[in-house]
Amino acid sequence: MAQRSLLTRALWFVVVGWWATPAVVNAAWFLCATVVGAxxxxxxxxxxxxxxxxKEPRSLGDPDxxxxxxxxxxxxxxFVLVGWWLGWLWANxxxxxxxxxxxxxxxxxxxxRLPLVTSLYRFDG
Structure with missing residues (x-):
């Protein structure tokens, strides 16, 4: 899928992205602390x-x-030894x-680079 326009992405950031991102980051780390939510x-x-x-991520089904x-x-x-705390610090x-x-x-x-820092997963967009 093609990236959205710069104007659309900038408006999203100003209206939603700046406040939603920290909430998603911390919710993700809370879920990762549980076996069921990981x-x-x-x-x-x-x-x-x-x-x-x-930003449109590369599909997880992409063979590349x-x-x-x-x-x-x-x-x-x-992730267990380093990624959980380093990724949380990096994201915040x-x-x-x-x-x-x-x-x-x-x-x-x-x-x-957050997926790489957190779990060594290369998830390039």
């Missing part, structure tokens, strides 16, 4: 760039998306930067 939490983490600016991925076991171990710093005019250009690529 799959939904991971999906929410992958949707953070879309919530922020309506799996190229170069680490094994699920390695990613799970990384990015959310803070996103509400500042100066920090927004830094926040957008940070949110794009």
């Amino acid at each position: 799959p939904i939490g991971v999906k929410l983490i992958n949707l953070v760039p879309t919530v922020l600016t309506l 998306a799996a190229v170069g991925q680490r094994s699920l076991g390695v990613r799970a171990l990384y 710093v990015a959310a803070f930067l996103a509400v500042t005019v100066v920090g927004l250009p830094i926040a957008i690529p940070m949110f794009d």
Whole structure:
């Protein structure tokens, strides 16, 4: 699917993205803390760039998306030891930067890299 226009994405950010993104980030981490909610939490983490600016992510069914991925076991171990706290910190710093005019250009690529920081998952848009 093609990206929405810059004007549409900018309006979304001003009206919804700036406040909804921190809520989605923290809801995702709350869900990831539970065994039952973890799959939904991971999906929410992958949707953070879309919530922020309506950026269209690459389809999870895309065969090219799996190229170069680490094994699920390695990613799970990384998440348990490092990803859960580093990703939460990374996402909240990015959310803070996103509400500042100066920090927004830094926040957008940070949110794009959130799946990688959290679980070593390469989820390029």
